[in-house]
Amino acid sequence: MRFRFPSKQLLTATIAAALLSATASAADNIYGEQLEGFTYPYPLQHFTFTSQQQSLSMGYMDVKPTQQANGQTVVLMHGKNFCGATWDDTIKALSQQGYRVIAPDQIGFCTSTKPASYQYSFQQLAHNTHQLLAQLGIEKAVIIGHSTGGMLATRYALMYPQQTQKLVLVNPIGLEDWKAKGAPWRSVDQWYQRELKLDAAGIKKYEQQTYYSGQWKPEYDKWVDMLAGLNRGPGHQKVAWNSALIYDMIFTQPVWYEFKDLTVPTTLMIGTADTTAIGSDIASPQVKAQLGHYNVLGKQVAKMIPGARLIEFPGMGHAPQMEEPQKFNQTLIGDLAR
Known part of the structure; x- marks a missing residue:
């Protein structure tokens, strides 16, 4: 009997179906309220402290040098839809x-407590992080913040300039004041209803468009799985509620007006194809057209921050450290060595 190789079209369709099946299977994973069941790349520890009359637990990784120690500490601050693990x-x-x-998960995120009630502010999260570093005996550190973590890192540097050796902002949100530009306000209840509807397909669609400039690699799947599994787990209502409170914090507490007040050495690392802007999804076409132009915003804010250095990644999206990690890390290490 003569064997026939499958056609190119059939083979492509089969491979695509297999990849889709694998993604769907991964998206079926369910994780606990503090991301129990999801494996972190390094040992996870917890810092327990009291804040706003309640005991809270903050997950973090403390990774020692694998080569000769240079005596410096770097603190990595994750973004809104990210975790310490994504670093x-x-x-x-x-x-x-x-x-x-040191890569912490902020309260309300990932492996940390999801309080039933908490007055979120960037000052509070910066204070929490400062307490963690004090507990670890770290007096001064390089503070690197990505996305929402960029807003937090900025606030940290404003509050604790003597403890901030250097500030690096990686595609930080908050390079503009969306509310002042006309983006509509959402109530916490509206944010909550929006967050309850999150699923793997929606997460992947948004990440592909915004984080990775329309591209997709298999290594990105685990981060969709992480978020989807957390949002469909037994604590999904508390996860969604804290997410809603955090979005309200982001929208109503701009740092844009204080970039001029930074006194620490600062580097902006910007993927220029990024279009992230809170509220743009419900803004009018006229307002939306004015928001999220990182190719312009990076340059504008670099001029606002005294002595800031701007590094651009042309054509890259919201998460250059995940989109092209080798290129990003080489660039980051070179900047830290300056």
């Missing part, structure tokens, strides 16, 4: 260069 490649690269790396 995986950067942690490895920094530890290989002799840095001690």
